[in-house]
Amino acid sequence: MSLALAPAADLSPKRAAILSAGARLFMGVGYASVSMDAVAREAGVSKATVYAHFSGKDALFAAIVGDRCAAIAAQAEELASHAPSAHGALRELGRLWMRFLLHPDSMAIHRTVIAECTRFPDLARAFYEAGPARGRAWLIRRMMEEQRQGRLRADADPAVAADHLLGLLRGELYLRTVLGGPPPENAAIDAVVDQAVEVFLRAYGAPATLSAPETGR
Amino acid sequence: MSLALAPAADLSPKRAAILSAGARLFMGVGYASVSMDAVAREAGVSKATVYAHFSGKDALFAAIVGDRCAAIAAQAEELASHAPSAHGALRELGRLWMRFLLHPDSMAIHRTVIAECTRFPDLARAFYEAGPARGRAWLIRRMMEEQRQGRLRADADPAVAADHLLGLLRGELYLRTVLGGPPPENAAIDAVVDQAVEVFLRAYGAPATLSAPETGR
DNA sequence: GTCTATATTGAGATAGAC
């Protein structure tokens, strides 16, 4: 499996080529800077062919982002299925997630959606639902499971705990990267994840190996 | 004091008008969608006047973002000077910071810089230095101070602690907002901040009221 | 569906008078 977001290769090959070329260009330099000429050239087809498949630039962009959202959703599922169930393996999960999030492909679509979210609000919502919201929902279920097994404080709101874990994971690294910083090395990611998980467990781990929750206050 | 980022009103009034109009437009609909015609119209001057003050669209954009960065830096200083020194008032600090971060004006420049960070990498760096990096540096100093006073775990890296507090504060609310979600109500911000600070203190607060740090492990 | 060639609009930038 590759972390790269593979576009759907079905349907007409020309259509797929257009989608793929458009994705490369849009994610690379943004929506407005890409001309339909460039898309056609990059896809190796004529401009008229592009317009035969997509009614205009907007529609092409929407189709591309939709395509990427589907790919992201698939990735999220895959990531979830790989997640180990052992408690200490929260680190493993965090590493997978952060590698995925900080991958240049993810960052590119992330930036593009943010850039166009005022002009294409529906797209931004679709992206949020397909990506972050899905991962978050999965993590919340996971937190509830951890709680049932007594490995997580019983008095914690699972949704809040999930948000906090994600916030700790993202931290400064995410902000620097989304603002155009260099793609972080895996080692840097791992270090950040380790610190984040350690702190998360300090705050959210069950107070003792016994399952009795803290009653003090 | 207003949370809005006021542009510099000095120098020639026309220049100020151009900067102000450009800021409104660029932050509103993005860099590429704004024409120099529109800037001139919005500013109430002729296009030639715009070109008399700025060598081109790029230079105008850079000047505007630079202006906003200065305003943000000033805001950061102001925010720091208002920060209470008492320990329990971390919440107050978090609220101020999050209100500032999630303010539509901040969000607008945030999105614009992210959108253009591949085309204007220097601008993105300047923004990061003027905004997030400055706040982060201030918070790190603050963490060291807290440590010296025994209110923060002695074994914590102040920089990591600062990043974690910021990550907890941003959480899901920031992500949703930067992706075009509705500007959060103050009450929602406050609730998120309270939870974040509570968790931060659970993980980073000194283990006891005594100043003796944990020696275990 | 696909191509070549073209229509049409609107962008950034400038010349020259005041």
Added chain:
DNA sequence: GTCTATCTCAATATAGAC
């Protein structure tokens, strides 16, 4: 410095042949 009027070029989108 400021304006009006204009130049130039590239972009989106389409017409019509195959």
